[in-house]
Amino acid sequence: MNGAKVDVRKVAGEGVTWTLLATLYLRAWESRLPEPILGDRYAAGAVERIDYDFAALRRRIRPASNQFLVALRARQLDDWSRAFLARHPNAVVLQLGCGMDSRMLRLDPLGKLRWFDVDVPHVIELRRRIYPERGRYTMVGASVTDDGWLEAIPADRPVLVVAEGVLPYLTADEVRTLLARLTGHFTAGGELVFDASAPWVARVAEDFRWAPRDAREIERWIPGLTCADATPFTTHHRRIPVRRYRALYRLIHAVPALRNAYREFRFTF
Template identity: 55%
Template sequence: MTDKVDFTGVKWGSTEWTMLGTLYLRACESRLEHPVLGDRAAAEAVDRIDYDFDRMGRWTNSWSNQFLVALRAKQLDDWAGDFLERHPDAVVLHLGCGLDSRAFRLDLPSGVDWFDVDVPEVIELRREIFSEREHYRMIGSSVTEPGWLDDIPSDRPALVIAEGLFMYLTESDVRQLLQRLTDRFGSGELLFDALPRWTSTISGLVRWGTRNAWGTRDARELERWNPRLKYVSTGVMDVDAIPLKPQRLLFQLVYRIPAARNYDTLYRFRF
């Protein structure tokens, strides 16, 4: 067995810490007897990392938050799987991928080319635990920079996944990014989550320093920004699927509150 990857230098509250925490929560959920997501790739990655995950578990409240992370990822995975079943030769762009293991937990058709995209320092960290292979590449670039798209095949349907990304970009950045994507590809789907405007603004101020972070009550405004984007559906996280009764009852109670239920909404668009 190879030596563990040293992540002990990752500082609490940093961007890297947040990404590592999300990876850890998916790993926790995968170890349940009847997991919702079952992200074994995340568990394998965590097993290779040297870090104080006991402390991570306390700070991330893994008792309940593992299901919040898993339910959101499961809905996006289901949409992605549906698209790839219909388009087994697709190009997938996973934007702001962080340390997500989606490329390894989905059953990808052999003709799919997958690109994980994030800023260079995140991709450098990611390469410590994941390796490129045939049909899978990592690209170190801000998604707001136009140049990274130049080397992406544009002659096939595209699946664009942006989980936990748009709420840390300005409206102008989101608009320009979506325009570049729809200009580049003839057809495809866009899967993403979005926060209400007030929550994204607070999140930007506190965590990222982005005073004009994009948020929305209704992501159908994207259709007004870009005529090629057409709303398909809104995802609802299935809290009834949580296998542990205390956590299931907690989420059922919390999700009766509209502000909590609509805090992080999943959307599916086609173009």
């Protein structure tokens, strides 16, 4: 890569959340495995372009073990998204809390879809330096809890809403209001895919504020939403290409309380 690297702190300020660089770094790390689960080479390219203390980040997040959690989650959400987009090639895609994720390049490399990526303004400022806007792709700098930004997203076609690693950081009231807004706005219907932890995980995790007990809790909140899948993060442990971690995930998967610690959800509306 030629040209100067993008200095995270200069562009996005000190407030940039390290978590979005952590998930990017874990995907980049995983992409270098001989048989990756996700193989996100765009993440590897993005890390190359960013000036940040990745050595310190690496010590904190231990990618050798944690890469699989992030890769399995992203792969599940990508698989559901691909299946939806194959059925609805005219769909609009709305990704919430996109951070530095490269999903639009993974799923739509030719830029044919009308795709909106939303994150808070200072993150979008950074993102614009890493992933330039192109034809039908738009970045929106707003909090997903703000009024207004949703009105600019076309509502007359089926929509795929993806929220990876973001809803746990909102309060229950914020999630409920957001889901009600989304289902109210997109009258042509669609799917919503996201991940969430179990309540016991949120009680011990530093930053998590919302964790649903089960999918019914969400269906009761928003009667238009129907759960189509609730998949434990360990479900596809056979995809893990490193034997000892494959064995560890298989063990976790055998214990309901542990496998349900994190789940990916797919709702239709």
